Amino acid sequence: MPSMGPPADENLETKEMDERSMSSSHGQAPHVHKVAIPPKQNLFKEFQATIKETFFADDPLRHFKDQPKSKKLILGIEAIFPILKWGRSYNLKKFRGDIISGLTIASLCIPQDIGYAKLAHLSPQYGLYSSFVPPLIYAVMGSSRDIAIGPVAVVSLLLGTLLSNEINPVTQPEEYQRLAFTATFFAGITQATLGVLRLGFLIDFLSHAAIVGFMGGAAITIALQQLKGFLGIKTKEFTTKTDVVSVLHSIFSTAHHGWNWQTIVIGASFLGFLLVTKYIGKKNKRFFWVPAIAPLISVILSTFFVFITRADKQGVEIVRKIDKGINPSSVKDLYLSGEYLGKSFRIGIVAGMIALTEATAIGRTFASMKDYQLDGNKEMVALGAMNVVGSMTSCYVATGSFSRSAVNFMAGCQTAVSNIVMSVVVFLTLEFLTPLFKYTPNAILASIIISAVINLVDYQAAILIWKIDKIDFIACMGAFFGVVFVSVEIGLLIAVCISFAKILLQVTRPRTAILGKIPSTSVYRNIQQYPEASKVPGVVIVRVDSAIYFSNSNYVKERIIRWLMDEEEKVRKEYRTRVQFLIVEMSPVTDIDTSGIQAFEELHRSLEKRGVELVLANPGSAVTNKLYTSNFANTIGEDKIFLTVALAVAYCSPRVLEDP
Numbered sequence: 334m335p336s337m338g339p340p341a342d343e344n345l346e347t348k349e350m351d352e353r354s355m356s357s358s359h360g361q362a363p364h365v366h367k368v369a370i371p372p373k374q375n376l377f378k379e380f381q382a383t384i385k386e387t388f389f390a391d392d393p394l395r396h397f398k399d400q401p402k403s404k405k406l407i408l409g410i411e412a413i414f415p416i417l418k419w420g421r422s423y424n425l426k427k428f429r430g431d432i433i434s435g436l437t438i439a440s441l442c443i444p445q446d447i448g449y450a451k452l453a454h455l456s457p458q459y460g461l462y463s464s465f466v467p468p469l470i471y472a473v474m475g476s477s478r479d480i481a482i483g484p485v486a487v488v489s490l491l492l493g494t495l496l497s498n499e500i501n502p503v504t505q506p507e508e509y510q511r512l513a514f515t516a517t518f519f520a521g522i523t524q525a526t527l528g529v530l531r532l533g534f535l536i537d538f539l540s541h542a543a544i545v546g547f548m549g550g551a552a553i554t555i556a557l558q559q560l561k562g563f564l565g566i567k568t569k570e571f572t573t574k575t576d577v578v579s580v581l582h583s584i585f586s587t588a589h590h591g592w593n594w595q596t597i598v599i600g601a602s603f604l605g606f607l608l609v610t611k612y613i614g615k616k617n618k619r620f621f622w623v624p625a626i627a628p629l630i631s632v633i634l635s636t637f638f639v640f641i642t643r644a645d646k647q648g649v650e651i652v653r654k655i656d657k658g659i660n661p662s663s664v665k666d667l668y669l670s671g672e673y674l675g676k677s678f679r680i681g682i683v684a685g686m687i688a689l690t691e692a693t694a695i696g697r698t699f700a701s702m703k704d705y706q707l708d709g710n711k712e713m714v715a716l717g718a719m720n721v722v723g724s725m726t727s728c729y730v731a732t733g734s735f736s737r738s739a740v741n742f743m744a745g746c747q748t749a750v751s752n753i754v755m756s757v758v759v760f761l762t763l764e765f766l767t768p769l770f771k772y773t774p775n776a777i778l779a780s781i782i783i784s785a786v787i788n789l790v791d792y793q794a795a796i797l798i799w800k801i802d803k804i805d806f807i808a809c810m811g812a813f814f815g816v817v818f819v820s821v822e823i824g825l826l827i828a829v830c831i832s833f834a835k836i837l838l839q840v841t842r843p844r845t846a847i848l849g850k851i852p853s854t855s856v857y858r859n860i861q862q863y864p865e866a867s868k869v870p871g872v873v874i875v876r877v878d879s880a881i882y883f884s885n886s887n888y889v890k891e892r893i894i895r896w897l898m899d900e901e902e903k904v905r906k907e908y909r910t911r912v913q914f915l916i917v918e919m920s921p922v923t924d925i926d927t928s929g930i931q932a933f934e935e936l937h938r939s940l941e942k943r944g945v946e947l948v949l950a951n952p953g954s955a956v957t958n959k960l961y962t963s964n965f966a967n968t969i970g971e972d973k974i975f976l977t978v979a980l981a982v983a984y985c986s987p988r989v990l991e992d993p
Contacts, residue, residue: 415711416473419748427747434744435754437625438481438737442755443762444628445484445737445785447652447770448778451562452489452555453729454502455513457652458767460484462660463723465759467731468752470719476711478748479699480692481737481755482719486786487551488688488730490558492516494575494821495680499673512677515668518724519681524689525717528710536690540835542802543828544690545794546809550816550824552789553577555782560584562779563600565593565650577817593648599638600776603631607784621743628781635777636770650775655767659760660726667724683825685720688732692716695733699742736785804835843879845892847900848918848978855979857918869982871910871989873900874950876918881929890932893917894939901943914985915945918978919952930963937969948973950981 400408411418442464450460464483471482496502496516502509527533557580561571564584572583607627614624638644645651668674693709700707716732723731741751799806808831816824846859849866857874860866868874875893879885893915901912925933937947947969952960957974960966966974975981 412711413714414473415476416749423748423750428750430745430747431750432754434741434746435751436758437622437744438741438751439755439758440626440629441737441740442481442483442734443759444632444778444781445734446759447655447773448782449484449486449489450729451775451778452486452558452782453484453493453513454497455493455510455729456506456656457770458656458763459510459513459727459729461655461759461763461767462726463728463731465756465763466660466726466728467719467723468756470722471715472749472752472756474711474715474718475749476708476715477696477700477733478703478705479738479742479746480696480733480749480752481741482752483731483734483737483755484729485688485691485732485734486555486782487548487691487789488684488732490551490555490575491687491821491825492680492684492730495683497573499676499680508673511663511666511668512673512680513729514663514666514724514727515673515677516681516684517720517728517730518667519678520685520688520730521681521717521720521722521724523682523685523717524713524720527689528713528715528717531710533693533709533713536686536693538832538836539686539690539829540805540808540832542798542805542809543812543832544694545791545798546812547816547824547828549790549792549795550813551821552786553817554580554821555786557581557584559779559782562650562775563597563604563783564591565596565648565776566591575820593650595644595647596649596774596776599635599644599649599774600780603635603777604780604783606631607780608787611784611787618743621740625740625744628784631777631781632770632773636773639774640772644774645772652770652773652775652778655770657763657767659763660728662725663727664725683822684730685717687825688720688730689713689716691735692733695735695738699738702742736788804838808832808835837884840879840882841884842888843877843881843885845878845889845896846876847896848874848876850982855977857978857982868900869986871912872914872916872982872985873897873912874916874918874978874982876921878921880924881922881932882924882926883928886926886928886932889929890936893936897940897943897945910989912945913989914948915940916948916950916978916981916985918950919956920950922956923953925956925959927963930959930965933965934968937965946973946985948975948981948985950975950978 443461446460446464447457448460450457450463453459468482471480475482492513493502496509496512500509500512527535554575554577557577558575560566560580564587566584566587571587572579574580607624610627611624614621639649639651668677693712696707696712720728720730723729744751795806795809798809808828811831812824812828814824815827846861847868848857849860849863849868850857851863851866858866859876860868873896875896877889877893879889881889897912897915903909904911933947940947949960949969952974957966960974973984975984
């Protein structure tokens with residue numbers, strides 16, 4: 334493996350050591366660079382800078398600086414409605430790409446929406462409603478060019494599971510719908526609030542590994558749930574639980590009397606067709622449109638087949654009725670008081686966060702592929718606004734769909750106008766074409782959903798997670814098995830808990846390392862990573878790879894002492910020079926609090942009893958300021974705080990006394 338050049342900080346160390354050596358060789362006193370003490374900042378300004386970096390790191394007001402009031406007003410409106418900005422440069426060429434991609438994703442979304450609505454235990458038209466109004470709102474307010482908006486499988490399943498725990502969708506359909514609209518309203522409020530308060534970083538606490546596991550478990554759960562329609566099992570004979578044991582028991586217990594062979598033939602035939610078209614599209618990217626239009630072709634062919642054979646009279650379950658017309662108002666249906674208010678609020682927060690996580694991941698993925706910036710907070714506001722408006726127009730939670738967004742991207746979409754085109758097609762479908770879906774078999778909807786969710790089981794990502802980080806893999810599998818064997822919400826809870834546990838573990842147990850000198854350089858690195866690195870006689874060099882706070886300060890102190898004790902034991906066995914200096918490399922220590930200072934004071938006292946001197950190397954400005962403010966710098970001696978490890982070693986080595 335070819336050697337790489339040292340980083341800039343290593344070059345600095347080498348250069349300074351060379352300068353020191355040159356000055357010494359000419360008989361001059363060596364010039365030692367000391368750590369500078371940062372000037373004290375005004376408390377208010379320091380607090381202001383911290384708040385700005387936490388919540389406004391992207392400096393959203395930078396475009397407003399030094400602008401006249403009229404310009405600021407225009408920029409403010411454009412910030413809320415980005416379409417007013419990019420719409421000025423819109424042209425026929427872009428529209429040509431958008432109309433093709435819009436028509437393509439419309440052919441995919443219509444059959445999916447009908448199936449996803451059933452997954453959420455809602456009538457089929459509500460899925461179509463959710464692909465009409467929300468995409469229009471997003472096109473005006475969203476900043477992504479590639480996201481295709483509408484219902485998605487995971488959120489539909491999650492919403493259906495949580496809502497059905499509160500109200501039975503079969504015996505109380507109207508109350509169930511009202512609860513769904515109210516949960517959607519609070520999902521939108523949650524998303525918009527996170528965007529306005531710039532709290533989008535909260536969704537990052539759900540790690541990628543946890544999302545992979547959750548999505549995979551949800552995909553298997555969704556696929557198993559579809560076996561009801563795929564096998565022609567009557568609803569009343571099928572379990573309402575989502576765990577794999579209950580579903581499989583329900584399936585096999587009805588094998589002798591509940592399955593319908595005509596339904597199985599229809600479902601299996603078209604599932605095979607859908608999987609073949611998906612394979613064709615995956616093998617040759619030019620044929621991406623084949624799997625995109627395959628679901629609509631399947632719906633048309635299966636509906637025609639059932640109609641001419643009247644297979645519905647042979648036990649094949651069909652859609653029967655989809656209400657004609659566009660979204661009716663549901664403002665009066667929202668539960669804004671009463672016993673269901675709190676329940677819908679809780680369900681809305683969970684559904685909104687999951688929907689936001691999926692949309693954010695999709696948006697970032699395609700933005701990076703096209704090399705443009707995505708404003709996460711604007712996205713949250715846009716998603717929240719569309720769900721709030723959607724809840725008032727008979728929609729349930731909509732978000733970015735990965736399958737439709739991928740098709741949208743490959744079809745050559747240019748802007749969010751593709752969502753408008755899709756919405757127009759859905760509008761025409763609701764106004765004129767819904768009666769044609771009367772004889773659509775439920776088996777074909779089950780096949781479409783099964784083929785759509787297969788890609789959510791990302792086993793390759795799970796294997797990569799295992800190779801990279803075992804704790805991440807535990808989070809992934811915990812979420813997966815929680816969803817598959819218990820329930821969707823338990824799986825989600827497990828994912829969140831394991832993600833937080835990992836954060837706490839990393840914060841409370843930071844890594845430390847013993848450093849040694851790389852031969853022929855003045856660079857000091859981890860001896861486990863660089864076995865050729867040599868230790869300095871009489872000196873132990875420890876690096877702390879984390880900020881030092883109350884949560885880990887005691888551990889850091891004890892771990893440093895353990896490193897020292899281990900080295901002292903080796904010294905005694907090998908009859909080497911005893912340890913007389915302990916250098917703590919502090920460049921990775923970004924901050925330290927009072928508990929950290931106290932831990933260093935205790936470390937200093939402990940070292941004094943052992944006859945070991947404490948030396949610090951390269952503390953950052955925030956750490957240096959606190960070392961001097963707390964007077965700890967004076968306690969150990971200002972001459973024992975150095976700019977680099979090399980300078981610290983140069984100070985210690987001449988003072989190491991050989992054992993007699």
